[in-house]
Amino acid sequence: MQRAPVPWSAVVRGALAAGPLLLAGVLGGRLVDGVIAAIAAMLAGVNDRPGSRRAAVARLGIPLLAGTLGLLVGAYAGQWLTALPLTLLLTGLALVGGAVSAVGPVASAAGTQLLVAAAVGAGMPAPESGWQRALAYLAGGAWLLLLRLALPTPGSLAGDFRFDGERRAVAGVYEAVAALLDAVGGATAPARRTALTAALDHAQDALAGPRLRTCPGSAVERRLHAQYTAALPLAEAATALAWSGEPVSVRAVEGPRRLAAAVRDHTGTGPLPAPDRSTPALRALDDALLTAAASFDRSEDPGGGLRAARRRPHAHRRALRHVLRHAVRAVTGAGGREYGLRVALCFGTGVAVAQVLHRSAWYGRHEHWYWLPVTVVFLVKPDLGPLVSRVLCRAAGTVTGALVFAGPALLLPRPGGLIALVAVCGALIPVATRNFAVQTTVVTVLVLALVMTAGEVQASLSRIGETLLACVIVLVVGHLPMPGHRGDRVRARLRAAGAAAHAYLVHVVGESGDRAERWALRRTAYRALAEARTAIALSAAELPALARHTAGTDAVAAVLERLVDTTTASAVHLDDTGRLTARHLRQLYDALNELERHPQWYGPPADAPRPKEHLVTAGGTAVHDPR
Numbered sequence: 062m063q064r065a066p067v068p069w070s071a072v073v074r075g076a077l078a079a080g081p082l083l084l085a086g087v088l089g090g091r092l093v094d095g096v097i098a099a100i101a102a103m104l105a106g107v108n109d110r111p112g113s114r115r116a117a118v119a120r121l122g123i124p125l126l127a128g129t130l131g132l133l134v135g136a137y138a139g140q141w142l143t144a145l146p147l148t149l150l151l152t153g154l155a156l157v158g159g160a161v162s163a164v165g166p167v168a169s170a171a172g173t174q175l176l177v178a179a180a181v182g183a184g185m186p187a188p189e190s191g192w193q194r195a196l197a198y199l200a201g202g203a204w205l206l207l208l209r210l211a212l213p214t215p216g217s218l219a220g221d222f223r224f225d226g227e228r229r230a231v232a233g234v235y236e237a238v239a240a241l242l243d244a245v246g247g248a249t250a251p252a253r254r255t256a257l258t259a260a261l262d263h264a265q266d267a268l269a270g271p272r273l274r275t276c277p278g279s280a281v282e283r284r285l286h287a288q289y290t291a292a293l294p295l296a297e298a299a300t301a302l303a304w305s306g307e308p309v310s311v312r313a314v315e316g317p318r319r320l321a322a323a324v325r326d327h328t329g330t331g332p333l334p335a336p337d338r339s340t341p342a343l344r345a346l347d348d349a350l351l352t353a354a355a356s357f358d359r360s361e362d363p364g365g366g367l368r369a370a371r372r373r374p375h376a377h378r379r380a381l382r383h384v385l386r387h388a389v390r391a392v393t394g395a396g397g398r399e400y401g402l403r404v405a406l407c408f409g410t411g412v413a414v415a416q417v418l419h420r421s422a423w424y425g426r427h428e429h430w431y432w433l434p435v436t437v438v439f440l441v442k443p444d445l446g447p448l449v450s451r452v453l454c455r456a457a458g459t460v461t462g463a464l465v466f467a468g469p470a471l472l473l474p475r476p477g478g479l480i481a482l483v484a485v486c487g488a489l490i491p492v493a494t495r496n497f498a499v500q501t502t503v504v505t506v507l508v509l510a511l512v513m514t515a516g517e518v519q520a521s522l523s524r525i526g527e528t529l530l531a532c533v534i535v536l537v538v539g540h541l542p543m544p545g546h547r548g549d550r551v552r553a554r555l556r557a558a559g560a561a562a563h564a565y566l567v568h569v570v571g572e573s574g575d576r577a578e579r580w581a582l583r584r585t586a587y588r589a590l591a592e593a594r595t596a597i598a599l600s601a602a603e604l605p606a607l608a609r610h611t612a613g614t615d616a617v618a619a620v621l622e623r624l625v626d627t628t629t630a631s632a633v634h635l636d637d638t639g640r641l642t643a644r645h646l647r648q649l650y651d652a653l654n655e656l657e658r659h660p661q662w663y664g665p666p667a668d669a670p671r672p673k674e675h676l677v678t679a680g681g682t683a684v685h686d687p688r
Contacts, residue, residue: 099511103490134182316334408438458497562624
């Protein structure tokens, strides 16, 4: 299990979510609505991760809306359709939910909640109408989101607590820059550069969420944006120094650390120790520190926060169009088709088997048949970890949870004791999300307490049996041969990373003077590389029958990383001298030549300009392709 500080804010929110909602349903005489609202709060708690409040709106709100839609569809489908049409409808819904999951983490959570809520709506009959149950689900998830937005984080009351997540994220960038500088020339430098990419991605997401206030562009917000922008040239210079491999002085590391403390504590920077200016990368680092210090001492960003705020509606529309185009390509592309087909086959099989068991009463009559397809959803989602390990963790967690619940089920008073157990489990979910087996154990206890409160007293044994059956279904169906090529998700991620690296390199060697665009392209390239690395690691951890289809892709990703790192070092050197050294050119040529030997994984747009055409000009007429 990962070691990390306990997220006390999320623990408090979890304790105030599912349990109190269930209590309100019991006291108000609307038990089913209380159970459904508690389920929605539980699922929202699984998605309640550290970050900014604005990012939480999308991270919690979009899956909540998808789950509400799924519950509405499932409730009416379960009421009006017979077994075969119901199975076909839910299978089609799984095709959509699986394909949408290829877009990104938030879309994946939305696809998961869509299918889970659809199965719950269809498999948990209730006297309430479908729209009433959907409203209860929406209210349950919205309650946790409201807690996320309204409750301050402990220790954040010194400044504007609404931006505590953004402040921690931006401070994390400066800390990651300092850690990379400290590791320059050592064996840990590549890992520190990867950590810097993760910190930049986290801060970018934290600052880019939807607005929560009517009047945008407050001084606090503009200051945070300016501090993040000031970190971009620092990160660029630190990456160039890591590429050079020559250790830097302690003075060079101290500056970013003081900037991190200034962001975190909402204070001034004071005098910053300047590094020596003996190389282009060190001169770039010194210039970036001076610019950052100047921006920290102003209440608004040096680029004019008010002007940026006035331009923001147009930028938002362009960003929205870009996001929509990316989403459509991901859903309809090879990765989305592979996602959708696999999820649809497994989920549809789970629904069909659950219907057979439910209608034949093979192991006893029970009305709530949703557990089997819901378990299949959590097992088959490709972005939740390797399939076999998910299956083993789910089986172990469910059995453990059922055994743990057996004692409280006999001893606790009803319904008060069960409601208290739900509240305790809700508080444990933010801690349990670090390990899939532990999370499954906590969720199993919580759900068993909910269904027992709702009147299903013999749930433990059936849940264990259905979980083991779901594990068999996913292991068998999840490894069946699929149409098309295996590894399409990895291929799509690598091609996206290759295209981003190509665009970044063309911009740099084309000697464009637009640094803001260069930093944006660099961010896109490193983020795409991180996503490709994640997809490759997940594929490599699967069974050999699946992992062999993406063998060797980690080497391609390593070449892409070397290309992007060299491009960053080249950009810094070009800013200082106006030309590239033989070392820069040789490494750029070597990376490009090696990537061209892997056309199945690396493929920039056919009509894109070729960076090799600019390299001779960038390096001088005496330098040519080393081949």
